[in-house]
Amino acid sequence: AQTVTQSQPEMSVQEAETVTLSCTYDTSESDYYLFWYKQPPSRQMILVIRQEAYKQQNATENRFSVNFQKAAKSFSLKISDSQLGDAAMYFCAYRTSGEGGSEKLVFGKGTKLTVNP
């Protein structure tokens, strides 16, 4: 079974600076998708960014980018120019993309990000 590990339970960053959240995963599959979700105190789950495993280029969404290292099974999230509104729990998630495979998301335990003014 696939597993997702987020080794940093908590992180903090100064406003306007850059922070990187770590995520590693374990799978025997070659084709899959990876996601970062944000959960603010409102508890709403919001998709931040996604990456297809077959794509070598790292995904970027405005201030958010990933460093996807397929061989190392690593998928870190970089937040540039951190803003107070970025404070939240961040979850890394995995989904198989194989034909007939489960659509379920497998989540890591999350990293709580604090942004200091």
Added chain:
Amino acid sequence: DAGVIQSPRHEVTEMGQEVTLRCKPISGHNSLFWYRQTMMRGLELLIYFNNNVPIDDSGMPEDRFSAKMPNASFSTLKIQPSEPRDSAVYFCASSFGQGLSYEQYFGPGTRLTVT
């Protein structure tokens, strides 16, 4: 679009009572997911449906839990009888498509407290 709608937002009940959580997916979406979030276990899938048919219920903890999707616009998750260890936030999510890098849209969740 109103997004995924869940009700109630909060539920407090006593041990042994029946609890029913409800979900309305985004119109046009053909997959629906029920997740549970606890401090100990994090976010985990309970069950998901595709075209109203249960596909993967391996996460349903025990026979006390049951889920139905009678039509494309409504699903329920029922716990009978409820126990204090069922206290958690229950999320419903929906999506459209399969085999693509699609997004699961989450509802606001139902916070369940069983005393």
